[in-house]
Amino acid sequence: MKPSVCIPNKKQLASFRIVRLLLAIAPLWLMIAVLVPANGQTSPTPSPADWTQFHRDNMQRWNPYEMVLGVNNVGTLGLKWQNPLGTPSLDFFFESSPAVANGVVYVGSFEGVVYALNASTGAKLWSFATGREVESSPAIANGVVYVGSDDGNVYALNASSGAKLWSVDINTNFPPSGFNMPSSPAVVNGVVYVGAGNNVCALNAGTGAKLWSVTNGDEYSSPAVVNEVVYIGSIDGNVYALNASTGAKLWSFDTGSAGEEGIFSSPAVSNGVVYVGSNNGTVYALNASTGSKLWSYITKSNFQVYSSPSVANGVVYVDSVDGNVYALNASTGAQLWTFPSGGYSSPAVANGVVYVENDKLYALNASTGAQLWSYATGAGQSSPAVVDGVVYISSLNQILAFGPGAPADLFLRIEPTPTTVHQGDLITYVFPVWNLGPGNGVQEVLNTQVPAGTTFDYIRISGTPGLGTCTTPPYQGIGQIVCHENAAMAPNTTWTVRLTVQVTAPRGTVITENAATMGDTTDPNLANNMATVSVKVQ
Numbered sequence: 001m002k003p004s005v006c007i008p009n010k011k012q013l014a015s016f017r018i019v020r021l022l023l024a025i026a027p028l029w030l031m032i033a034v035l036v037p038a039n040g041q042t043s044p045t046p047s048p049a050d051w052t053q054f055h056r057d058n059m060q061r062w063n064p065y066e067m068v069l070g071v072n073n074v075g076t077l078g079l080k081w082q083n084p085l086g087t088p089s090l091d092f093f094f095e096s097s098p099a100v101a102n103g104v105v106y107v108g109s110f111e112g113v114v115y116a117l118n119a120s121t122g123a124k125l126w127s128f129a130t131g132r133e134v135e136s137s138p139a140i141a142n143g144v145v146y147v148g149s150d151d152g153n154v155y156a157l158n159a160s161s162g163a164k165l166w167s168v169d170i171n172t173n174f175p176p177s178g179f180n181m182p183s184s185p186a187v188v189n190g191v192v193y194v195g196a197g198n199n200v201c202a203l204n205a206g207t208g209a210k211l212w213s214v215t216n217g218d219e220y221s222s223p224a225v226v227n228e229v230v231y232i233g234s235i236d237g238n239v240y241a242l243n244a245s246t247g248a249k250l251w252s253f254d255t256g257s258a259g260e261e262g263i264f265s266s267p268a269v270s271n272g273v274v275y276v277g278s279n280n281g282t283v284y285a286l287n288a289s290t291g292s293k294l295w296s297y298i299t300k301s302n303f304q305v306y307s308s309p310s311v312a313n314g315v316v317y318v319d320s321v322d323g324n325v326y327a328l329n330a331s332t333g334a335q336l337w338t339f340p341s342g343g344y345s346s347p348a349v350a351n352g353v354v355y356v357e358n359d360k361l362y363a364l365n366a367s368t369g370a371q372l373w374s375y376a377t378g379a380g381q382s383s384p385a386v387v388d389g390v391v392y393i394s395s396l397n398q399i400l401a402f403g404p405g406a407p408a409d410l411f412l413r414i415e416p417t418p419t420t421v422h423q424g425d426l427i428t429y430v431f432p433v434w435n436l437g438p439g440n441g442v443q444e445v446l447n448t449q450v451p452a453g454t455t456f457d458y459i460r461i462s463g464t465p466g467l468g469t470c471t472t473p474p475y476q477g478i479g480q481i482v483c484h485e486n487a488a489m490a491p492n493t494t495w496t497v498r499l500t501v502q503v504t505a506p507r508g509t510v511i512t513e514n515a516a517t518m519g520d521t522t523d524p525n526l527a528n529n530m531a532t533v534s535v536k537v538q
Contacts, residue, residue: 046101046140051348051385051392053099053139054184054308059224059269061310061383066350068389073404074353074363075373075522078442079488080390080403081122085115095182096147097346097383098392098399101140104159105401106147107382107394108134114147114155116162117399119390126162130155135182137222137383139192141205146192148181154194154201156208166208170194170201184222184266186230191244193230195219200232200240202247212247216240222266222308224274229288231274233263239276239284241291251291255280266308266346268316270330275316277305283318283326285333295333300324308346308383310354315366317347317354325356327369337369346383348391355384361393361402375402376443406439407522408489412446414513414533421503421511422538426457428500429533433517437491441519444485446497448515450478453505453537459483460498470497485519509537 046052049065056063069077096108104125105117110133116125131151138147144165145157156165183195191211192203200219202211221233229250230242237258241250255263257280265277273294274286281303285294299305299320307319315336316328321343327336343358353372354364361384363373377395384393391402415430431448435441450456455476461467461483468486473479483497505511514532523529 047388049388050101050140051099051387052101052141053186054097054137054222054383055186055224055266055268059186059226060312061268061308061346061348062312063348063350063386064312066386066388068351069353069386069391069404070351071353071365071372076404076407076439077363077373077375077391077402078405078408078440078521079375080401082398082400083117083122083124084398085109085124095135095381096394097137097184098385098394099138099140100385100387100392101159105392105399106138106140106145106159107399108136108138108147108149110134112149112151114138114145114157114162115399116145116159119387119392119401122399122401128155128157128162128164133180135180136194137184139185139187141187144205146185146187146205148183148185148194148196150180152181152196154185154192154196154203154208156192156205168203168208168210170196170199170203170210170213180220182220182264186223186225188225188244193223193225193244195221195223195232200230200242200247202230202244214242214247214249220264221276224267224269226269226288231267231269231288233265233267233276233278235262237262237278239263239267239274239286239291241274241288253284253286253291253293255282255284257282260304264304264306268309268311270311273330275309275311275318275330277307277309277318277320279304279306281305281320281322283309283316283328283333285316285330297326297328297333297335299326306344310347310349312349312366317349317356317366319343319345319347319356319358325354325362325364325369327354327366339364339369339371344381348384348386350386355386355391357382357384357393357395361391361395361400363391405521406437407524408439408441408491408519409436409525409528410434410441410444410517410519410523411436411528412515412517412531414515414531416513416533416535419535420538421535423503423506425503426500427454427503427511427535428498429513431497431499431515431531433485433489433495433497435489435491435493439491439521441489442521443487444489444495444517444519446483446485446515446517447480448499448513449480450499450501451511451513453509453511454478454501454503457500457502459500462496462498468495468497476502503537505537507537510534511537
């Protein structure tokens with residue numbers, strides 16, 4: 001809004017110099033008015049490397065500015081921080097995918113809360129409660145967070161404080177209690193585009209005023225906006241292209257999947273081509289100007305493709321419920337490779353690496369599909385964001401961040417007590433796992449068993465603050481034992497598992513125990529990750 005410039009009463013003027021001064025500075029005030037958004041905020045402009053909305057600003061889920069993480073060092077990724085924001089349950093988990101802008105991570109939760117976290121530490125900066133679940137992924141523009149809620153509203157929040165600037169109920173055909181709104185806003189040129197209920201809407205980003213709305217069918221898809229055209233999928237099985245200024249339909253393409261709940265996938269747009277998945281198990285490439293089909297690729301077993309494609313360097317990457325991640329030639333649709341860990345997540349691509357989550361967060365070589373790194377996150381339907389050498393993901397009830405680090409050299413020993421035993425005695429095996437450094441060890445796992453000639457008695461863990469958990473046989477049983485450290489080990493620290501068993505073997509029997517340890521961090525010396533010890537029954 002243009003500010004007022006007040007001229008004093010002539011009786012108060014000492015000379016015309018004041019008038020001239022005011023006229024001289026008026027252009028400066030006008031410049032300031034242009035630079036300050038309508039909401040009055042002066043937040044810094046996000047870096048081009050930021051992941052400010054679900055598709056990123058290029059509508060391709062590809063970060064071409066990422067130069068820190070790459071094929072050669074992604075294997076050193078370690079847990080930078082994690083923030084558990086509640087108890088995992090049907091009422092509290094994350095489907096919303098994180099957005100990152102100006103050093104802050106923004107994400108919504110199924111409990112209906114939008115969170116802002118410090119991107120460096122994971123500390124909560126603020127939270128804002130909506131009326132229902134937040135499946136939508138936030139979009140950040142000009143110091144404002146835009147996000148949809150299942151209460152039927154799109155919210156605009158101050159990015160620094162979380163204060164509500166405005167909200168608009170855009171579910172015109174559903175009551176205020178809301179209809180699921182998994183569609184994530186796209187913010188382009190001062191307009192918020194979002195799907196909700198059976199509408200696609202365009203809202204003024206500064207005021208929330210409705211510019212236009214179009215009824216297409218139930219919208220789970222998130223819009224992509226390129227060259228003044230809005231592309232979005234619908235449960236009616238169509239991909240729609242709408243004029244971004246008026247909402248007028250430019251074309252539609254019928255995938256024939258209406259009987260299979262149509263399209264949940266969100267389009268990606270690159271080089272004049274729209275790429276989208278369908279619930280009939282097919283990935284489509286459409287001419288962005290006409291909607292004509294260029295090619296289609298049928299995934300294995302015709303399972304749904306809920307995932308939104310990522311496009312980078314002439315390759316389309318997409319996840320499928322059939323359990324595979326696919327890499328397809330963007331020009332022909334020819335399969336380049338597959339990786340067996342698909343699901344609901346939409347891949348993120350950065351600097352030659354594809355990141356995708358399905359119980360584990362994977363880093364894959366974008367050229368070959370080879371696994372470079374993984375981390376067990378737990379069940380999740382969120383999609384990763386990659387910014388300045390850090391990978392962000394929401395899973396179950398927590399937000400996690402992973403950054404590159406030095407490898408961690410784990411060293412394992414087994415120490416039995418006592419070393420002279422008889423039938424019926426108890427033996428305690430101590431398994432100290434040392435991290436020799438130089439980096440942090442993450443998510444260490446110890447694999448061992450109740451040795452032959454003994455039965456299980458009990459187990460204890462000590463060392464790191466998280467201590468850990470173990471899966472064991474029942475009391476007096478036999479079998480495998482797997483212990484998870486469930487946290488991170490700093491260099492020169494120890495995590496210790498103590499296993500007590502009862503000797504059942506007769507005199508003269510040699511009882512042999514062995515174990516191995518591994519972590520999610522690269523280990524430069526696997527030779528000291530295994531240990532064996534034997535005692536003889538007297």
